[in-house]
Amino acid sequence: MTDLITRQTLPLGQRPRVLEMHDVLKVFNGTVTALKGMSLTVNAGDFISLLGPSGCGKSTALRLIAGLMQPTQGRILWDGDQGEGNGGRGDIGVVFQEPTLMPWATVARNVYLPFRLRGKSFASVAGEIREALSLVGLEKFADAYPRELSGGMKMRVSIARALVTNPRLILMDEPFAALDEITRQKLNNDLLQLKAKIGCTVIFVTHSVFESVFLSDRIVVMAARPGRVLEEITVDAPYPRDMAFRTSANYAAHTSVVSKALLAAIGETA
Amino acid sequence: MTMQDRSSAEAVYDAEEARRARAIRIESVARWLLPLLVVVATVLGWQWLVTANDIPHYILPGPFRVWEQLVTDWPMLRDSLFVTLKITVMALGVAVVGGVLLAILFDQSRFAELIFYPYAVILQVTPIVSIAPLIFIYVKEPTARVLICAWIVAFFPLLSNTTLGLKSTDHNLRDLFTIYGASRWQRLIHLQLPSALPYFLGGLRIAGGLALIGAIVAEYVVGTGGAGSGLAFRILEASYRLNIPRMFAALLLIGVVGVAIYAATALLSHLMLRRWHESAIRREG
Ligand SMILES: Nc1ncnc2c1ncn2[C@@H]1O[C@H](COP(=O)(O)OP(=O)(O)O)[C@@H](O)[C@H]1O
Ligand SMILES: [Mg+2]
Numbered sequence: 120m121t122d123l124i125t126r127q128t129l130p131l132g133q134r135p136r137v138l139e140m141h142d143v144l145k146v147f148n149g150t151v152t153a154l155k156g157m158s159l160t161v162n163a164g165d166f167i168s169l170l171g172p173s174g175c176g177k178s179t180a181l182r183l184i185a186g187l188m189q190p191t192q193g194r195i196l197w198d199g200d201q202g203e204g205n206g207g208r209g210d211i212g213v214v215f216q217e218p219t220l221m222p223w224a225t226v227a228r229n230v231y232l233p234f235r236l237r238g239k240s241f242a243s244v245a246g247e248i249r250e251a252l253s254l255v256g257l258e259k260f261a262d263a264y265p266r267e268l269s270g271g272m273k274m275r276v277s278i279a280r281a282l283v284t285n286p287r288l289i290l291m292d293e294p295f296a297a298l299d300e301i302t303r304q305k306l307n308n309d310l311l312q313l314k315a316k317i318g319c320t321v322i323f324v325t326h327s328v329f330e331s332v333f334l335s336d337r338i339v340v341m342a343a344r345p346g347r348v349l350e351e352i353t354v355d356a357p358y359p360r361d362m363a364f365r366t367s368a369n370y371a372a373h374t375s376v377v378s379k380a381l382l383a384a385i386g387e388t389a
Numbered sequence: 390m391t392m393q394d395r396s397s398a399e400a401v402y403d404a405e406e407a408r409r410a411r412a413i414r415i416e417s418v419a420r421w422l423l424p425l426l427v428v429v430a431t432v433l434g435w436q437w438l439v440t441a442n443d444i445p446h447y448i449l450p451g452p453f454r455v456w457e458q459l460v461t462d463w464p465m466l467r468d469s470l471f472v473t474l475k476i477t478v479m480a481l482g483v484a485v486v487g488g489v490l491l492a493i494l495f496d497q498s499r500f501a502e503l504i505f506y507p508y509a510v511i512l513q514v515t516p517i518v519s520i521a522p523l524i525f526i527y528v529k530e531p532t533a534r535v536l537i538c539a540w541i542v543a544f545f546p547l548l549s550n551t552t553l554g555l556k557s558t559d560h561n562l563r564d565l566f567t568i569y570g571a572s573r574w575q576r577l578i579h580l581q582l583p584s585a586l587p588y589f590l591g592g593l594r595i596a597g598g599l600a601l602i603g604a605i606v607a608e609y610v611v612g613t614g615g616a617g618s619g620l621a622f623r624i625l626e627a628s629y630r631l632n633i634p635r636m637f638a639a640l641l642l643i644g645v646v647g648v649a650i651y652a653a654t655a656l657l658s659h660l661m662l663r664r665w666h667e668s669a670i671r672r673e674g
Binding site: 182185186187211213215217219221222223224232233235236237264265266 | 559561562564565566567568569570571575579580583586664665666667
């Protein structure tokens with residue numbers, strides 16, 4: 120087995136820092152303020168949710184972190200950066216709302232993509248690909264084409280592709296929003312199991328209170344016009360979390376707190 | 390639910406299934422049988438029209454007369470068929486290479502597109518019959534003349550479709566390639582060309598028919614200018630001699646070439662896309 124599984128999650132506070140956002144501002148076309156004054160610290164092993172109504176800059180934050188665009192003001196520092204660096208670029212995995220697979224390539228070839236773009240041969244990484252596919256429960260589907268899979272299975276392929284290179288950070292932009300509730304809960308459970316196994320660091324965008332409470336150890340509640348952070352809520356519940364957690368009083372208490380914060384973000388009183 | 394209910398529910402389900410299975414069977418037979426019946430009916434109707442009205446064969450020959458002519462003239466017509474087919478396939482080949490390379494150039498360089506696209510459009514919108522005489526003045530090699538005409542007609546759909554296809558990549562996949570630090574070349578090979586394949590194949594179907602038209606028209610315009618031994622030349626020659634059955638026989642062969650080219654491009658398209666593209670997926674039931 121490769122180092123996918125060896126990295127262990129240390130207790131909070133001892134984990135190395137992955138990324139820091141300092142007072143980041145993003146203005147489009149000189150007029151639209153998509154994100155204002157966002158600061159965020161991401162430590163290794165964190166599971167952070169960005170929660171808020173649409174238009175509050177969640178995707179913008181992810182795109183800035185991914186290096187797809189530059190902040191108008193403020194800084195995004197990766198661990199190891201000396202200054203205004205871009206050290207994280209190329210060492211992240213991304214999962215979008217759509218599975219975003221190449222329809223002309225098999226499942227295994229899709230998962231191979233990040234390696235292929237780094238010039239590695241398929242044979243040299245076949246082990247990693249098989250391991251990633253088995254982590255998402257799709258080892259039997261390596262040779263299937265995306266159109267032969269259900270929506271949930273395609274999403275699993277997308278997740279396998281994001282984690283196959285063992286990246287420092289995985290960004291997920293409403294990955295399960297288009298799926299039915301049952302599939303979504305199943306994938307939430309599987310995502311946590313996966314995280315327990317490989318100890319990956321995740322920033323997860325959602326507009327579901329329940330999803331954010333179930334998954335995260337920190338929830339960043341955001342508001343729109345202009346997009347900004349309202350509050351950061353810590354979820355005090357130990358991992359592993361399973362279906363029992365969903366019905367616990369602790370879960371209910373947290374969803375209530377987070378719901379109130381979200382209502383405040385939308386601009387109504389609870 | 391009682392036993393009675395369930396069995397009747399199953400019976401309804403079975404009837405529905407059976408009806409659908411029957412519909413599929415009928416459809417699969419009708420797909421071949423109906424066109425065949427239409428062809429047979431047309432041939433018989435044509436023959437009846439000719440015999441019933443005593444139309445002489447130098448005005449309208451019956452289908453059986455045409456067939457006889459085809460058999461007697463076969464050695465000559467076969468050679469012409471190969472000439473036309475060769476020109477068409479060569480023109481299509483050059484159009485594919487030229488169209489795709491130009492599309493890639495336009496995609497890679499905005500300036501190249503700005504500079505050359507107007508020429509491509511001008512070539513496309515100017516009727517080939519009006520350019521052909523010039524080509525015949527400037528180009529001496531007979532095959533090359535016809536080839537150039539056919540190419541001019543055929544390359545544009547390949548160029549415009551492939552250009553569109555190269556631009557029609559999924560924006561999330563584009564972002565993913567950026568995040569993974571893909572080079573221009575990697576992006577072209579692993580993202581843009583596969584995305585453009587269905588568009589290219591659509592253009593190829595159109596270009597196949599156009600290449601044949603270009604080859605025929607060019608031959609008409611050149612008349613007996615040396616290369617004239619293709620099917621179009623046979624039609625012209627037969628018309629001077631008022632050999633109407635031979636005109637029909639040559640026309641029939643042109644139609645066969647057209648259908649064959651269409652079938653070949655459609656088959657190619659099916660084979661290349663069947664594993665992954667929506668257009669090639671046959672749904673059950
Ligand atoms: N490329 C862009 N150009 C102009 N405005 C944009 C662009 N991307 C996002 N925006 C605007 O920025 C705001 C935040 O967008 P986004 O980050 O997509 O929100 P969210 O993902 O939370 O729904 C919205 O008002 C959106 O219209
Ligand atoms: Mg968004």
